Amino acid sequence: MKISTHLVSAPLHTPFVTALRTATHADSLLVSISDGSETGWGEAPQVWKVTGESLAGAQACVEGPIAGALNGLEPDDLTEALRRVQGAAVGNFGAKAAVDVALHDLAARRRGQTLHGFLGSTVSSVRTDVTLSAGDADALVAAGRARIADGFDVLKVKVGTGDAAADFERVRRIREAIGPEPRLRLDANQGWTRRDAVTAIRAMEDAGCAIELVEQPVPAADLEGMAWITDRVSTPILADESVYGVRDLVAVIRHGAADLVNVKLAKCGGLGPARTLLELAREHGLGSIVGSMMESHVGVGAATALVAAYPTTLVNDLDAAWWLKESPVMGGIRYEGSTIQLPTGVGLGVTGLNS
Known part of the structure; x- marks a missing residue:
């Protein structure tokens, strides 16, 4: 080889x-x-x-x-x-x-198989959310409306920018602008303290913001802090940066630190370890999604193939390649609104590098 x-x-x-x-x-x-x-x-x-x-x-x-x-x-x-x-x-x-x-x-x-077929899938498409970048309330409202118009119905909002009160106001404004139907999830990227997280999440719950989940509210190593949050809010907490491999997920489970886990290939080392993490989460009653870093149709295509064969409990976070002006490769997955269409050609469907 x-x-x-x-x-x-x-x-x-x-x-x-x-x-x-x-x-x-x-x-x-x-x-x-x-x-x-x-x-x-x-x-x-x-x-x-x-x-x-x-x-x-x-x-x-x-x-x-x-x-x-x-x-x-x-x-x-x-x-x-x-x-x-x-x-x-x-x-x-x-x-x-x-x-x-x-x-x-x-x-x-x-x-002679597609990658998702090789992994055991019979489906041809997978749904994804889309992220709204961190910004002021007006910019986020405009972005939220634009993404709804693009066909997305699960929006992820970046929070944790250092001002929990401002985060709450931004989320409240977005929910008010997009109405009750689209799902709204938050990602703090480790940016809150445990007390700010509870204050902000409870305020959103009281205001009827209908938040689907909050991802990684506190620093990755602070499992006690994340467990403290999980115990004090009704909104599900999703572990991301806290979980790379099996040892990390076991620690999250033992601490009762989260309700769900975000599995990413670049964090755990590939499709083999990712399957193990998804199976472990399911065995212990944790929900799951598969996510991606800021990567191209190759990495996102592999994550999508994984989801097609190993379904998760919620809509996945696989919009990374949607953000690209142009793919660096020919072939592979393609986006149709909130749906990722899997390739019909062999493997990932990639035929080479774009010149």
Whole structure:
């Protein structure tokens, strides 16, 4: 198998603003693995404020220890290949995810199947929410109305910008503007204190804002604080940055820190670990969604294929590639309003890099 890496920087049509950062491009390392006739694709996004992994680091990991671990292995031995990828280095989950997905994609192509079909799915589309970037109330109201007009009915609002009272007012204004039907979920990106979180969430509950869930209200390591919040509000709490792998999810479960978990390939290391996390969450009564970093149609396509085969309990958070002006690859998934249409071609449906 030949492993190649490709650095891409895809501009966004609108800046993406959260409590942690402002993004104008999706910077990723694309990985291709070829058996001489078929090529599988995967992606490692650069997200300094979440995973801390750089493109240079991911590239070094893929081309160094991971490539070395796979050297001489036959492409049909997927189970052994995935085991070697996970054992090749400590951490480096984005790099591992890129190679894990590329190996799955290659295996599906060699069998003449779509990736979602290879994973066991019979569906052809998956729904997603869409994020409203952090901003003032007027900008968020305008964005909310625009996204409803675009066909989305689940909106995610970025909060946690340092002023819980202002967060409440922004959310109240959005709900007032869009009416009662669209679902509204919040993502604080670790930006609240535990007391501010409870104050803001209770105010929204009392005001009838009908919030579906609140994602990662406090810093990732503060499981006691998140459990304290979960015990004091009626709105479900979703763990994101607190959960990378199985050990993290077990800790969340033991603390009673959240009602749901957000599984992301670049956090956990690929499709294999993601399936384990989804199964563990289900066994312990936690809800789940699958999300993505700011990444392209390759990474989001793999996450969508996962959801198609392993359904989650709520609409997923897979709008990242929707933000791109143009895909860095040819083929793959496509958006139709809030629906992601899965490809009909083999694997991820990606046929190569856009020139």
